[in-house]
Amino acid sequence: YYPEARETQAKRMAARVAYCTRAVREHAPVRDAWTDQKPRIVMADLPFNNAYVSPPWFSEPISVVPTHNTTDIFAPFHLPPDPGVIGCHESVHYVQLLQAGGIHRFFTTVFGSGYTPQLGLEPWFHEGVAVYYETKLQGGIGRLGTPYYEGILAAGVAGRKINGGWLHYLNREPTHGGHYLVASFFVDWLARTHGERKLWDVVGRQANAVLPPFGVNGRFEAVYGKSLSTLLEEFDAELTRRYPVRQRPVGQRMVRQLGSDARYHRTADGWEAVIDRALDRPTTLVVRNAAGAVVVDRLLAEILPGRVLLHPSAAGASGLAFSPDRRSLYFTMLDAGPLFSKSRLVRADLGSGALEVVGDDLHGPGGGLTPDGTHYVFSRAQGDAWGIASLDLRSKSVRWVRRPEPGIYYHAPRVSPDGARILAVRSDATGTALSLVDAASGNVLPPPAVPSGPVLEASWVDADRVVYVAGAQGRMQVFVSDLRDARFRQATHVPFLALHPQSDGRVIRFLHREGWSWTLDEVAFPSGEPVDPRIQERPMFGTMVATAPSVPKLVVRPVRKDEPWDVSFARRSAVGARVAEEPVLSDEPYSQLDGLLVPQVRGPWLVVRDAYSAVLGGSALGGDRLGYHRWAA
Incomplete structure (x- = not known):
């Protein structure tokens, strides 16, 4: 149906x-x-x-x-x-x-x-x-x-x-x-x-x-x-x-402890934002300036009527981005709507900590701001596809940067510092990979060189280098790719898992998994020889x-x-999905009479009135297939 x-x-x-x-x-x-x-x-x-x-x-x-x-x-x-x-x-x-x-x-x-x-x-x-x-x-x-x-x-x-x-x-x-x-x-x-x-x-x-x-x-x-x-x-x-x-390797240090769910963003000049939660701590937004001083520390969940967000969560947050003047932080929050979820674009005032919804429903997860801070780029769902869209923060108009294509999903789009390209994660029925898109035309450009296997959570270091997480020796590690020479370098050797890497070209900060929680960790930006993508130790997942x-x-x-x-x-032991078009035997508009009169559940019942009499009967329950009508007899 x-x-x-x-x-x-x-x-x-x-x-x-x-x-x-x-x-x-x-x-x-x-x-x-x-x-x-x-x-x-x-x-x-x-x-x-x-x-x-x-x-x-x-x-x-x-x-x-x-x-x-x-x-x-x-x-x-x-x-x-x-x-x-x-x-x-x-x-x-x-x-x-x-x-x-x-x-x-x-x-x-x-x-x-x-x-x-x-x-x-x-x-x-x-x-x-x-x-x-x-x-x-x-x-x-x-x-x-x-x-x-x-x-x-x-x-x-x-x-x-x-x-x-x-x-x-x-x-x-x-x-x-x-x-x-x-x-x-x-x-x-x-x-x-x-x-x-x-x-x-x-x-x-x-x-x-x-x-x-x-x-x-x-x-x-x-x-x-x-x-x-x-x-x-x-x-x-x-x-x-x-x-x-396993212990952290030499050269990796913990910056601070975070919660069990977390989202992280850092600018090239050192401003940081974290949305996280712990088992006994509600979802919280913490913003630090370049000197490390806390600028905003507030709960995103409010209690009294008139609250901005109804059901915020760290897992539902995406697309954290600072405005160029560092007066605002934008992020998208998957929040409760009147009936179903809404992807609300929220602006946090870094002076007062106040929240304002500037986009009631983006219809997809967030991405980031353009370098001039006038547009917010994000993923927008349309059926079984996600395209890349841009919201004008002044007029609130939305335009497609790259229109949706059936079966292809672009998410976490990030605009390059020069505004020319958009880096996004592209997923389809075969897996995930990095993708580069021309910010003006929406055309797909040659992607960065990356290791084999799934690639996640990419961001820009500068106009020519990107940082992301990918698989190495069975663990998600941080890598750096240079778009000029089509080669990559591994930047971390974390014990278990890394996520959300951000770099200014001198250090890389990322989420590091420890126990059932995250920590914010740091390593130096790699300076070693990059790896030729044609030479890899082995396929990350073995042989299919x-x-x-x-x-x-x-x-x-x-x-x-x-x-x-x-x-x-x-x-x-996975096998390739052999999907073929199914023959259509019938395709008619739905009728609320479909199955309505057919009892779905039926059975006898017995009522004993007193020691001398009883009533034996039958009952049935039914309804149409989509539940518009239900009946019992």
Whole structure:
């Protein structure tokens, strides 16, 4: 179900989701008319910035994937904000939630879509499996395909023991959620160590369990020969071996401690801005001048009516930029709107600390100011594409610098100091890379030389040099590229993860991951010989599978214990997504009568009035497919 104006986009999404659904169903232990029913997908034309599958719980199962997203929160995940790519993740949920056998299949046939036994498995298993296949089925993109995601985990678990509580969605400590981060690597370890087939054996046993919410630990023991607790202990031992405590190298120093989520920007003359938050500290803006003195230190969340921002967060902030006169700081905040998120452009007065919304909704994440401070350049969403747009801060008019192209997403655009070029991160269904765009014409220019693998968080050093993070030896490090000689240099050797590098040509400051938090660190600007991009140690992710069938088969062979584990198993065993246009069987306008009179849930009831009489009857629930109408009888 899609808006009429999005027909072409809907077909592109349907092709990828159909591929992923078929691929996952090849692994499913229960196959019948119920499990293989046509997925119901709603493409909401709203900045929902999320996607989900509503399970069969007193209604038909349905998947909701928005036509566009306006947040760059997922950019470091090596995951473009593409509805088809995101829909592949949701298709794993859809297939798993329909797995029902035995007595549950009988109840489904007789009484309708009342429930699914898969709800007896906790969210960590559902999300862990979905993240695993999100990467495996799409050529290695996704969370398990980037050293950023692994770096967050490695820094958090180094020197610590994990337990089952780290998998729970209510555990606030693991960044990005333990039921995603820790669970996806646990599932990846299970597939690598014990074979992928056993993941689906657990799903199959859950599908046939008489009491689905109970005995989950026993079902893991029946499949793996070990309890879930024992498997977690072995996983913890593997993490301890793989991620020992590491110290900063010589030449890298900590400037200050930051929170668990942070955004950072620094100018060439030394002004700094940080938006961060910690577990017990709300989102805060701190600005320091070139001398290091604090100019602004304020909470972004306000309480009383009339507040400027309703739900600010460090993760939702982007595009920090100082005005040339250093009187203002601009940033974009993904904030709550009346119904859905808005990308608000905010100006912070550095004299008073007051906030002002100068752009109610940019429809995309932020970028930066032009050198004269009159325009703010940002990403703007239009369906399954992000173009580069420019907002005139005086007239509030918006023009396209580079118009959207289907399947291509430009984010974090930064204008060069001379105003001639725009540096941006470009992502699509194959991954992320740096891109240069002519600021006047919008034409794409030859990109900077960079290492292989995903590239993130780029900024200008001067008109000819750029600094960014990319993979090296399995970790995200800071690199410098010179646009004049098409070569690059590695600037850091951080223990786990670097992000948001900024440089004035003398030093580089960046976010450094330590535990479950960030620190602001500094190294000297590299002066060594640059690296020829044709000469690299090895591909960052190892060797990919070159060819693959249209529906990948299960990998059932456990990897040898002595085989090096320098990437996730999902990435190592990834297959290229074979996406082909799906035939259209019918394409009619939606009617609110669609499925309206068909009972989705039905069943008997009995009322005992007294010792001598009782009433036996039947009941039914139903509604149209999109929920405009619901009825019960």
